[in-house]
Amino acid sequence: MARALYIHWPFCLKKCPYCDFNSHVRADVEVARWQSGLIADMRREAEVAGGETLQSIFFGGGTPSLMPPSLVSALLHEAESLWGFDENVEITLEANPSSVEASRFADLASAGVNRASLGLQSFDDGALQMLGRLHSAQEGLAALGVAQDHFDRVSFDLIYAMPGQGEADWSAMLDRALGMGTDHLSLYQLTIEPGTRFATDVRRGALRPLDDDSAADLFAITRELTDAAGLPAYEISNHARPGQESRHNLTYWRYRDYCGIGPGAHGRRGGAATLRHKKPENWLASIDRQGDGLSEVRPQNAREQASEALLMGLRLAEGVDLAALSRRTGIERGGLVEDGRLAFFCEMGLAWSAGDRIGITPSGMPVLDGLLAEIVPSELVAA
């Protein structure tokens, strides 16, 4: 039974050139219709994956900080009545750090949001402009202050390994970030995703991504500085003071069940993968037609579950418990990993193995995708 709920708000004021998330720009959003639609979607999930209290809710997007606080409040009330909340439920909302949105933080906190994840992205106006962000560095810092005043826990995102970015530049920015007093940071290397404007720019030669070796150097610096500051990486790009990890995101990485509602939201619950209509209008039409936004419910066999559990779990510093995965999927340990390859990479210092647990070392993390291709057996991956 799912104990995590993801709610997708698909609207943005403007599409960022690096973002390939399911986001859309619309002049008008009929809030009442969206409220009833999301509630209908939520009820459908509670029917099939209810029964236990929720440990976490995550409003993602899009730009969920554009949601009227009353809508957030209504959705949280509905969720609580359907599932019930854990005593220390974590309710995160992704927010853009503009002054307009910051002015809603108090109301969002009153609605029940107790954790904010701010898309600061940079402290440098040039970089923010290049990333297509609508806020300035100054505005972002102010919004961070407001958020810290109103929410119990605050995290923010930075994007690094920008074209031409050097080590000095990044370590200075990261030092500053670590001095902001938050207990959680998401530090992403800029990735050129297919279908984005940046991908087009790269193809045309207008944008030259930072080369992999320099990016690897910046990754190492990031690890060093965050370790020293007491916010070590618990996942590839996520850093937290121990105990301050995002519980909601840990659900994904630990491959436990979660429900996802709203346009394009994915879920994994009861051995099935769920997918919802991506385009807002199609999702609404689906709600009207069938009472939920589901476009696909695909049962997953043991092999699929095992490969997904591995590729998510090995992102975590804590690694994966193979004995537990074996119990869950019925696949013996020998079928879960290429033991020969694992031993080879353990010897090289890129992976580790301790009893039933296996994992990736800090030096292996920057090449995780390559390692997965070696360690995860072909039989688990074959389509």
Next chain:
Amino acid sequence: MTDLSLIRNFSIIAHIDHGKSTLADRLIQFTGGLTDREMSEQVLDNMDIERERGITIKAQTVRLNYTAKNGETYQLNLMDTPGHVDFAYEVSRSLAACEGAILVVDAAQGVEAQTLANVYQSIEHDHEIVPIINKIDLPAAEPEKVKAEIEDIIGIDASEAVLTSAKSGIGIEEVLEAVVARIPPPEGDRSAPLKAMLVDSWYDPYLGVVILVRVVAGTLTKGLHVKFMQGGTEHLVDRVGCMNPKIEQLSQLQAGEIGFITAQIKEVEQARVGDTITTVKNGADKALPGYKEVQPVVFCGLFPVDAADFEKLRESIGKLRLNDASFSFEMESSAALGFGFRAGFLGLLHLEIIQERLTREYDLDLITTAPSVVYRIQLGKSKTDDAREIELHNPSDYPDPNRIEMIEEPWIKATIYTPDEYLGAILKLCQDRRGIQIDLTYVGGRAQVTYELPLNEVVFDFYDRLKSISRGYASFDYEQIGLREGDLVKMSILVNNEPVDALSMIVHRDVAEARGRGMCERLKDLIPRHLFKIPIQAAIGGKVIARETISAMRKDVTAKCYGGDISRKKKLLEKQKKGKAKMREYGNVSIPQEAFIAALRMGEE
């Protein structure tokens, strides 16, 4: 029946692009062999490859009926001979079927090396040579200078050279008159037992194997029971004819004449060039001189890029061999390249032609491994084996070095003809390739240099290097001069300390280091970075002679991955796995097949 005195058999010798085919076309047109409408351009060179490369691979003949100014009608048999040294034996048989030759030289470019080899062969056959200076209407034409070159370089009288422009139709009749007047008629006893020389043969899908013959003595008639004296087979002649250039069936071919026969033969292998055809009853007791069995001298591996194409490759090679008995093939398997064939060829051009025909006519994607030559190795006695001699066609069959007492490699004599400004670079190239200078002469602004070279240095990429350093101006020709002992070693390529069989090669110790360094550098660019650093080494036995390192991949990670991205991430993993499946594993290193193809592709450095 044509009186011997009214027959002229002659070959046509020319360098590529000097206008041979155009001239032949004009001669055919002038004598009315084809109407204008029937003339497809360049009748003689039938194959696409022949047309594109401007070279002749198979001998072709055309019979022209020419009424000369003296009122007599002559039977002129024009034979287009293969123009490349790879086919030297075939050339020698074609020339043996003629009494003379016309030598076509471009009025602007002058004499070229490739022309020389055939001219000298023709002279050796005591042929009367009629020089023709073609393209005289080009602005750059210098007929007087070319005449002097012909006299200086070739050493024949060029004062009566015929000046032509085949393209513009100038001097065509003069060529025919000169042939009649200057080339001697054939000789031959038409009542003696039959002796016909098998000049060439090819496979025709409608007629079966067609055999080009020169009747030396006696008469060859339809319905005759004949014997191939070298091949030892007997056949019934079911067609006799000539090409004018359309097929014309005749009742007989008599001594002195050139024509074709068919005899219900299915494979060209049975109709060997140079064989003597005689009658089963009352046949000749002695075969004509000059017959040789053809021996392949250059070998390479041919592998399908897509392993599923192996059967198609086998079939295609089989079909090609129907028409060309001079290449050999046997199955080979390589850990890197899968199943394929080890094929032997008469030379590099022959190799390229076969490779190109497989690609083009049979639509196959091929990997061609670096060509190698045949080495003769004297093995000493071992505990389980006597001392013996072996022939090595494939570096991967290289025997235990401790047993090797002597290795011999084939050598060639190369004649290079070049404008003298490139001479320095060419001498250096020959020197680098272990060449021994035999001769160097200057004629006008040109140099002719003769070198003895090991064939294995030439098959590597010599010709391409020569072309590039001389900007295409140098011409090159060679003949084989036998085996010589050499300090030859097997160079292995190790990727992450594991030998990669498909990349090993046999090289001379003196050039091994340079060759090894080149291969390591190339592989460094071709093998993708891995999660660990990969040493690439060239080694002789246990001794490393060159080394490169591919540094480890440092970043390969999806930065952002949350609940919604699992499916996408899994697709990426599937794709990675599929990519890996297409690679070959050596010492934990996955080498993409493209890397093998690029590393082995001949002629690139």
